[in-house]
Amino acid sequence: MSNDCHITFWGTRGSIPTPGRLTEKYGGNTTCVVVRQGNTVIIFDAGSGIRPFGGSLAKELAKGSGIERLHLFFTHTHWDHIQGLPFFIPAFLDNVEINIYSSPDKAPLLKDILNGQMSFTYFPIEMSSFAAKLHYHSLPTEPMTLGEMSISWELHPFHPGGSVRYCVEVNNRKFIFATDAELDPLFADGRLSPEQKKERTDYLKFVEGAHVLVADGQYLNEDYIGKVGWGHSSMGAAIKVAEEAGVHRLALFHHEPAYSDSTLDRMQKETQQACAEKKSKLEAFWAREAMTIAL
Amino acid sequence: MGRERKQTQMLDRDQVFGHLDFSLRSYFECNSKVLGRFTIDLNEEPVTIGRNKKCSVVLDDESISWEHAQVFCDGEEYYIEDLGSTNGIRLNNVKIVKSVLHHLDHVRIGETELVFMGNGVGHRRS
């Protein structure tokens, strides 16, 4: 059991936190997903979901759980992926070390971007009041090893300003974190430029055979039409691509702020029925806050 | 026929508070192919579910592990957690290791379907 790798969704909502009765089940916090095996803790993004994760971790740290070294990987720096960091309790503890990773193009700017959101114009406490040791890293070209996990990445070219997709391999299993991407144009029927063809092939190769894929599926198919170019996928595209790539389990993610629990409940039911009817091997579900699954 | 006045039913204090207490209870409505219909009260938690006689709820069903699942409340919310079972836990048809429970969530443990009635989540009587 202790060697198992677990994935916990702490924030699943896209674009802006959505507190309230209508979203309490799938959750209103923005992107934060934690992958953990033994004492190795990897955090993807610091949306508002990192706040409850920090509270939970702080309780464990107080009990002396030995997980003082954390690894925080950023996909990109849109607000919904960084806004929770000022509220991350472990960052205020002097026995904690946080390694912060971002793509080589963003790495030189990252420190300023994170400091910027905590400047007095926006926030009462400066980032210099963090007591944890912060180490900034540019993502290496070769896969990196943390504990028993091997982490690799690629640039995600279908999001305004760019994003990064990540792959974690452990125990011969593959986890992919690939949020904030507009896949529809690449996977719609129609002519693709040679560059688009390459992007499509690269994407499929990266996610191929994943045991768990967390993917942007923000919009209902009928709503996507009005959001072309906004950098997010339709649910239909996310499902189609996962099937094509032989993914085992797809967690639809970055839920549209306007969608209620009942909408996502309905989508999950309909999608699971459709997959069963066509005897698809894909298990699709909508990521839900405070839910842990095994890799 | 004389005028019949419907009498307002008077409840004594115990009945009133008994009623309120019931409305604040959280429990599972269960339905099992093997064991039929039954209820699991979750107010006295943690509740362990399995085939082992030491579990707080013993379900004699071969598809359930000796110690299958645990339900607990952190003072605010109810959680269900897999205790390393063979067949796992499905929450609304998704295999999970651990999750917060919401009112009307469907949990499947072996051949038993459990519906979470989350009345009074966060308002447990201590």
Ligand SMILES: [Zn+2]
């Ligand atoms: Zn986003």
Ligand SMILES: [Zn+2]
């Ligand atoms: Zn974004």
